[in-house]
Amino acid sequence: MSVRRVRYLVFLKDILILSVTSFGGPQAFLAMLLERMVKSRAYISEEELWELNALCNMLPGPSSTQLVSAIGFRVGGPNLAYLALLVWILPATLIMTSAALLIDFLQENTPGALNFARFIQPMAIGFIIFAAQKTISKMVKSTEAMILMLISAFVAFFYSSPYIFPIMLVLGGLSTSIKYKSQPKSEEDKTFSVKWANFYLWGGVLILAAVAGAITKWQPLLLFENFYRNGSLIFGGGQVLVPYLYTEFVDFKHFLSSEEFLTGYAISQGVPGPTFAISSYIGALSMREFGTFGFFMGGLVAAAGIFLPGIFLIFFVIRFWDQLKLYRPVRAALEGVNAVSCGMLIAAAYLLFEPLEANGINILFILATYVLLQFSKISSPIIILGGVVLGILANYFLA
Template identity: 80%
Template sequence: MSVKRVRYYLFLRDILTLSLTAFGGPQAFLAMLIDRMVHTRNYITEEELWELNALCNMLPGPSSTQLVSAIGFRVGGPNLAYLALLVWIIPATLLMTSAAALIYFLEENTPGALNFAKFIQPMAIGFIIFAAQKTISKMVQTTEAMVLVLISTFISFFYSSPYVFPVLLLAGGLSTSIKYKNQPKYEKDEPLVIQWANFYLWGGVLVLAATLGALTKYQPVILFENFYRNGSLIFGGGQVLVPYLYTEFVDFKNFLSSEEFLTGYAISQGVPGPTFSFSSFVGAFSMKEFGLVGFLTGGLIAAAGIFLPGIFMIFFVIRFWDQLKKYRPVRAALEGINAVSCGMLIAAAYLLFEPLEANLVNILMILGTYCLLQFTKISSPMIILGGILLGIGVNFLS
């Protein structure tokens, strides 16, 4: 076996290890990447890793998955990048799809069995509030950005349509791009040369899926288009996925209830790998009427739809990123896009709380979860496990 093939095999094995052990959100994931990809294996330098991370955070889609694929692209080109993508997302996708099937089975066959989840549903809101607070503290640094947060929160709450979100993101980006003169100026050594193939691929799949869905009304095609469209619009990481999916699949299409949605989101916080794998839970529930085959199909379709746009975009941009990042309006637009994403996240926390009973227990569970995340080092999986055990204990004693 050649040295190159051994190196590729080791890279994929490292990605599999990360997919099974990467608990704790993006900060912990980045620390694991630096340790394994930079210090242990020397696949790339730490400077290259941070630059790729910044690029992925600027693009729509799942940033951790894009980062894994981008490193694979640098190490072994597109083929290794696509293999790394599959190795990274498959374990979490299968876990969340299985969780959806199990929860639905319990709902249908064992009345009251889901009482174990009565505490992790409000706990999920605590996770979202914590994510919103962390995101805002990191991304909102100016008065203009805070105003955008408030405006987008108001609009997202009162006009919670999946078609409003892309308009808000575009408006936010445009509103701050006009301040491009505040950005440092870089010398442009060479003209910007763009290879459009992956952009055409991204747009072509979007148009084709939308057209086929409208013509055939075939639910798997429609489901793929729904997730592909959402995956093309989401900036800011997995937590920003929540308002999109809740609005489309709970409010508009009623494919799952608010309680089921919250239960799935809470479970996703205790699963290693990409947080976007929560989409597989929603996709599996969206095809529950087709039985176990429907659950598996829905989970895989959702994963393909939500992950592919970000991968097409990172492959498109990474080829000319060194030139693009020198354009100040591009960097300035990110402030508005990030601020709008934060506003959507705040609105999502309130919209998810609305269906819950506003009793003291639920409020204490939300606040308690937030405090554990904010003031202790207890990991997310352990917090979720504690909530499940508490629910089982209370259900057994009552």
């Protein structure tokens, strides 16, 4: 076996280890990448890691997954990158699909089965509030961005159609791109060249899935298009994905109940790997009428739909990013896109709280979850496990 092949296998093993041990959100994940990919293995330099991380955060899609694939691309080209993608997403995808199967089984066979989740549902809102606070502190830096964030939150409150989100993102980017003169000047590359293959692939799959789904009305195709479209529009990570999915699959299409959605979101906070894996849970429940096969098909179709567009886009942009980032309008537009994403996070916290009963217990668990995340070092899985245990005890003693 060649040295190169051994190196690739070791790289994939490292990705697998990360996929089953990366608890604690993006910050913990980046620390693990720095330790394993840079310091231990020297696949890339630390400077390259931070540059790739910044690039992935500027693109729509799952940033942690894009980062893993971008590193794979630098190490061994597109084939290794796609293998790394598969190894990275498969454990979380299978866990969340199995969770959907279990939740549905309990609801069908045990009345009141979701009582064990009575506390983790409000806790899920605490996670979203914490994520919103962290995201806003990083992304909203000006008065204009703050106003744009509030406007987008207001619109998302009252217009719950999933089609309003991409319009707001485009308008947000355009509204701040006109301020490009405030960006520091840099020497723009006059020999700018673009290889369009992956962009055409991204757009072609989007159009083909939409047309084929509209013609055939086949549920897996429709699901793939739904998740592919969402994966093409999400800026800001997994927490920003929540309002999109809640609006489309709970409010708009009624594939899940609010209770099921909140339970799945809370479970996803205790699962290692990519946070976008909640899509597999939603996809699985969206195809529950087709039995066990439908659950796993729905979970895998949703995973393919949500992860592929971000990968096509990172492969497209990574080849000319060093040239593109020199253009001031591009950098200026990101301020508006990020502000709109933050507004959607604020709306998500409200939309998810609305179906819950507004009682003292729910409010207490929302606040307690936020306080634990903000001021303690207790990990997310332990917090979720504590909520499950309390729910089981309450169900046993208070039933």
